[in-house]
Amino acid sequence: MVDPVTATAVAGPILDAAGMKALGAALAITVTGLASAWAEKEIGTAAIGAMAENESLFGKGLILTVIPETIVIFGLVAALLING
């Protein structure tokens, strides 16, 4: 049996307001980073496939591949806003 009061007391120093903020910022970056990576992986694979067929598609392939990158930029902005 864990005494709820003790539990809060233990948890307190780890997750105080600043800790929560830092964790929130970290989550914003991490999740958006993963999301960008996932999306770019899918698009990039297809783009490379298309480029193998027709090399002149490089420009279009590059554009399509980097579009989801904006997600992580939003994450970065969010993280900076949280910390700022």
Next chain:
Amino acid sequence: MSRPKEMTRAVIVGHKSIMKETINALHDSNLFHIEDFVEDDSGFKIDKPFENAEDVSKKLVKIRSISSFLGIDKKESVVQKSDSVLRELDSKLDELDRSISAKTEATIKLENDLKELESQKKDLLPFMSINLNFDYYRGYENLKVFAGTIKGTLDESQLSGITQAYELFYDPQAKTIALFVGSTSADKVYEFLQGLGFRELRVPDRGGVPSELLKVIEQKEVEIKRKIESLQTEINSMSAKYADFILASDEILSIESQKAELPLRIATSANTFIIDGWSLTENYDSLVSTVNDATNGKAYITTLEIDEEEEEHVPVEYNNSKVVAPLQEIMDLYSRPKYTEMDPSAVIFITFPLMYGLILGDIGYAMILGGLALFIKKAVKSDAVKPLMNILIYCQISTAFFGIIYGEFLGFSLASLHTAHGVVPGLIPGWETITLFSGLGGEHVTFPVHRTHMVMTMIAATSLIGLLHVNLGFLLGFFNIKRHHGFTHAFLEKGSWIVIELGAIVAIAGYMGGNSMLTNVGAVVAVVGVLMLTKGEGIKGPIELPSLVGNALSYARIIAVGLSSIYIASTVNDIVFKMIWVDHSKIGFLALAAIIVFVLGHGLNSVLSIIAPGLHALRLQYVEFFGKFYEGGGKKYNPFGYTRKYTEE
């Protein structure tokens, strides 16, 4: 801002008797982009290639296969007279072909011999330890010979239990045996050997002692290898000797083959031919005189009107100054502009290096990468590399400029910085940071701009730059559309975006200033803008509205990528300083290691500094900027002809 070079549609018509002269003249002048004729029900057909086509392509295939066999690189070479090359082409080609096939055949034969020797050697090896002349293994009437390997250990006493009439040669290490027994007890001995996992070895047919045979084989191998090597050097010396000839004749044959195959691309009837295509308007007159000179005025050449539908398919030749020309590579990477479009090379000549410099902004890296680009430009003669290096140099000029504004050198700050914890000195003593005004979130805008200390302000500033860049795109789009569909269309489709932005800015300003009148006016303007947009672009317009915010925020990557580069650089610097700090009194191992870390770290970051800012600056052009006005998809202007490199008339 320029438009592609003006084109004239021209048609050349003539009797078939002058077709060859016309084609030769066109090819030599390199002025005419030929439209391939597609057979339709007009009655015209494509013609057969010239008689020499087959012969030429045969020789071309031969010369190219020889060239790839000899590994001939395209290089600077002496320019030769084409008729003298042509004169000795056949004999030299034959000679080359013959001696190469003789040499390859000889090499193949020698390689086969080598393989044969190798397998003989393999047969010999198990018998080495026994070293008995192979003649002794055969030719007996009353003796049975077992030669082979066994798995277990041979106990001789067991063998002598079976028979006394035997002679055994046994190598306990290799487990090879040669056992001679009388025929009478052969079966029993065989059974016994099988119990030991006996496997028979093939006794080589030849006679002789294994160790001596091996010596002979090895000698032969050395000799054959030497022969192969000498053949190889002969082939190499041939490639040096014939390189000029091969490059020149490849060029001549390519030219001949292009000419000979042209009839496959043009319209002909029984007695006439029509060549349809495009010429640069500025070159049209010289095209006419070239064709007339070659045919004594017998060919009829005229221009045709270009109708609007056709304009989409006009081949495109850039029309840029030498300074802007390298940026055409970036355009081609995306897609060549259409003939009807503006060519934005001149704009990205400014904006691409601008974005790159804003991201990297470091004097040190500008010097390293600029020097590298200059060096590669000088060292590599390739035409493909030069424009890229020029772009890199433009980018480094911009990087150096922003490096001064940011006051950064390889991640060090050049100016001193006043923080809450005191003054951090910069690399240049006496350069004090001046606070200009206060920015966002309690930050101060200073000169030089310390990016690491004013992230929020920089995000806002870069987004603002983004907004300007995107609006420049709208403006270009406006002019593109105005040219073809008139002012109203252009204003509804592209101008409406700017109206919406202006309305939103006024509304926000009113809201912040507490002026409800201003807010309302702004809101009304914005709504009018949205209505205009809906009229101009349909429902797709309003749906894309939020992307405006996304696009502007996307420029925040300028500061984000820039910060990552600074952090890598300053991490390297920190590590190096800590290493030197340990024993800075003497130059020891750690100081050396620190130098290595410094060089490697900044070397790595230099490479990253091409890739990351380059790709992101490129993306900002392609996605955010081009998305607003650019279509692309133009066909390359590719005149019928050849740029001679190795030969001359």
